[in-house]
Amino acid sequence: MRTLSEAxxxxxxxxxxxxxxxxxFEEAAEVPAGVAIFGGLDCASGWSWIGETAKTVVAPGEEAIALKVMRGEGTARIEDVSVHAAxxxxxxxxxxxVLVDGAEVELVRCELIAGNGADGADAPSEVPAQASPGNAGTDACSDLDASGAPDAALPGGAQVENTCGGALSIGGEGGAGRVNNGGSGQIGEPGSLGAAGSGEPAAGDWSCAAGGTGQGGDNGPAGEPGLAASGLGALSASGYVGRSGGAGGMGKPGQGGGGGGGAKGGAAICTDGMPGAGASGGSGGPGGCGGLPxxxxxxxxxxxxxxxxxAKVTLTACVLKAGNGGKGGAGGDLQPGGLGGVGGTGMGxxxxxxxxxxxxxxGNGGPGGGDLxxxxxxxxxxxxxxxxEGQMTLTPGTAGVGGPGGSSNVAENAGAEGVSAAEQEFP
Incomplete structure (x- = not known):
């Protein structure tokens, strides 16, 4: 036959x-159980055996398991064949x-030569969305009640929420403006910081510098780094699958800022001489979302x-040579936490x-773990x-180095180096 597969x-x-x-033969081949292949024959000189100096070569020119022996009844036998994986x-x-899947096979005077494994892929990076700003307060004398008189109270800027994958950060509502005193703003959430500005004037004098401005919220906690990959990986009838590094933890949202205090109004502050409410405070900005892992x-x-x-495999007088393992991919970079929203403006x-x-x-997301x-x-x-059996040559190559953890291995969570060995058992 012209091709080995057809034969x-x-x-x-x-x-x-x-x-x-x-x-x-530039082709990958699958050998059923019970089939015998005798290579190393000089077809131009009466099919004489020349296997000591020249072998039948199976060398697919593209990425593939070069030769597979399939499970079934009977013992397969392969002599004087040199198998080269790209x-x-x-x-x-x-x-x-060569991969033997649950079969019984004898390989005699064969050469099994693997190429290099490919490097693993690096993880992608993403950027989180930014938070919205807080809402402004309301100017004094800017609103009239049902009778046409200035309102006795003006609500502060409404709170602003930032939802981050189920987590929530809230900028506190601004303090109300009133006739006799200014209202305090609300505390930002989550947590007990992000304190509100006071709406109570000191000694009759109102000043934002005296504690009226809402305090900024604390930054959110960072996510945990992902676990580095280690171990052997898995061996199956489909081939080999290595281990990837673990994902980092998601950063927690920043705390919302506190609302600003409202101003005191009083008698005759409006143009028509009627008493009215002071200006109201701006709401706090919500905290930024935590960085993605x-x-x-x-x-x-x-x-x-x-x-x-x-499988049950017997090698007699064979040469086995492996290439180099591929490098593990780098873990994904840590994602910076989103900026918190600016506080709303207190009005005049x-x-x-x-x-x-x-x-x-x-908080920053945790960097991904490096890969095996x-x-x-x-x-x-x-x-x-x-x-x-007989004179054997088993030559492993160089194992691939583990991939660095994300963000230049800032968390020192690089993946483990692969194994280099003449023989290695898998679980």
Whole structure:
């Protein structure tokens, strides 16, 4: 047959063996249980065996498991075949030369050579929305009651809420303006800080500098950093999957600023000589939303010459060589907390009312954890250990380094380095 895959399919159908020329086949191959492949044959010279100096080469030119032995009845046997897996290209992908899925197989005088695993993907970054400003108060003498007279009280700027993924920050309402005294603003939420400005004049003199301006809210607490990735990863019939770093915690919202105090009005403060309320205070700005959590990225891909999953594999006089594991991806950067809203303006009249305090900045999100570096393994197995006979050469490459934690590893939560080993058992 012109292709190895077609020859294998015909052999499985008819209960025959495959005899392969000592040439290169640029294709990935799947071998059913019970099929035998005898490579290293000189097809130009009477199909004589030249396996000591030239082998049948299976080398797909693109990313793929180069040769898979499938589960089923019967023992597969492969002689004098050199299997080459290409370097992985997609982020976090692995390079695996031979994978045996639950089958019984004997490999004799074979070469299993894996390429390099690909580096893992870095996590993306996002920016949170900013908070709205507080609301302004009301000018003195700016409103009339039902009889046409100035109001005896003017409400302060309405509170402003900032909803952040279920969490809430509130800028306190501004203090009312009244005839005989100014009202105090409300305290910002959450928490007990973000104190309101006082609306009580001292010794008859009203001054925002004397405690009337609402206090700014405290900044929100930062989120916890994500956990660094560690361990082996997972081995299955689909190949290898590494471990990603954990996501950080979301920052908490900043505290809302306190409302500004309202001003005292009095008799004859308006143009018609009628008593009226003083100007009212501005509301506090709500706190900014907490920073979004930095995410984990992607683990580095593995380089594995032979992966055996719940199989019975015997190697005789074989050469196994792994490439390098891929680097783990970087965790996502911490997200800065949103700025708090500015306090609302206290409005004017005979005495100016006071501004609300600015909301606190949201806490930074926690940086994502760094991702696991890819392993480099001559043999990786889950289940029975691979049986080795005769002169064997098992050569692992260099394991991939773990990815840094987010924001230049500020939380020192880099992922662990991958494993480099001739043989490695997986749970």
């Amino acid at each position: 294998i399919a015909r052999a499985a159908e008819k209960g025959r063996s495959v005899y392969a020329c000592a040439e290169e 370097d992985a290209q997609a982020r976090g992908a692995s390079s695996i030369a 930095g995410q984990g990225g992607g683990a580095g891909g593995a380089s594995i010459a032979l992966a055996s999953i719940e 009249g005979s005495k100016a009312a006071c501004a609300g305090g600015q909301g606190g900045q949201g 570096g890819g392993p480099s393994l001559a043999i990786a197995y889950r289940g029975d250990a691979v049986k080795l």
